[in-house]
Amino acid sequence: MRRLRHCVAHTLTGRYDDFELILRLVWQANRVNLALEIADNATRSAYEHVRECLIQAVRSIHPEYHAVEEQFSDIATFLSSFKTVLSLNYDLSLYWVIMYANREFNGHSFKDCFLHGEFDEDWQRFRESISRWDRRNTLVFYPHGSLVLARNVVEEEVKLEAGSGDLLRAILRQWESGNYIPLFVSEGTSSQKVKAIHNSHYLNTVYREVLPKVGNNITIYGWGFGEHDVHILSRIAESNVTRIAVSVFGEDQGYCTRVHQMIRDHVGNDIEVVFFDCTSQGAWNNAA
Secondary structure: OOOOOOOOOOOOOOOOOOHHHHHHHHHHHHHHHHHOOOOOHHHHHHHHHHHHHHHHHHHHHOOOHHHHHHHHHHHHHHHOOOOEEEOOOOOOHHHHHHHHHHHHOOOEEEEOOEEOOEEOOOHHHHHOOOOHHHOEEEEEEOOOEEEEEEEEOOOOEEEOOOOOOOHHHHHHHHHHHOOEEEEEOOOOOHHHHHHHHHOOHHHHHHHHHHHHHOOOEEEEOOOOOOHHHHHHHHHHOOOOOOEEEEEEOOOOHHHHHHHHHHHHHHOOOOOEEEEEEOOOOOOOOOOO
16 A cells, blocks of 8 residues: 655745745846856845855754764654655755665665656656565655755756765755755745746656555655645545545644544545554654
């Protein structure tokens, strides 16, 4: 059975608070000015200011690798039970987990469908086992993008790498170079997010092709079910889903009632919805 796992962090919401969109617009304007040798200090200053704000925000809130490393094994064990994982979290935690798992887990492989830094159009072929190292596999996608994804100066979408170095710092250095900008969506409303998704080949592929094929059993963990993300539920409705399990923090009956109604409204009335404690044994970073 194919399942979906969602991990959602606090996002940059608000009508005018989309760092990625603003950064891309002023970045493009600055690149055009440089190419045409047009003197425009205002555009360059605006670009550098927005870029610096984003970099400082990431540096201030993003966890360090060593601070979360001890959780990787439990998280990887949890995720390895699913055939498909989709994360709405922009940070590098999930990427670190799958790198750890691919190094430490024998016979199970996590694949993000990128080869040599580029997304492979034929992503479904990655479900096939090609060696004893991936007798079982899990495909990983980022419907709203991730810090590890970026656009370069010719609008190519790539996955950034650091070799054996610190990935977070390598990514920030790439942003500082002016040759890359991050690829993630953070508009406040669902319709705004969909428009931004359509402007990215990778995000649009995940939205159009992956979400409608998540299978009939879905597990959602750590998602707040905000109105700004109903487009995700609408795409899930295109799949053959019949059962959705949702994690709950504490005994929040209000949350359960609201989530159940949202699933009925946006996915279907006949969907079986079950709730489970987010601290359950074996769930996410809780030891089995």
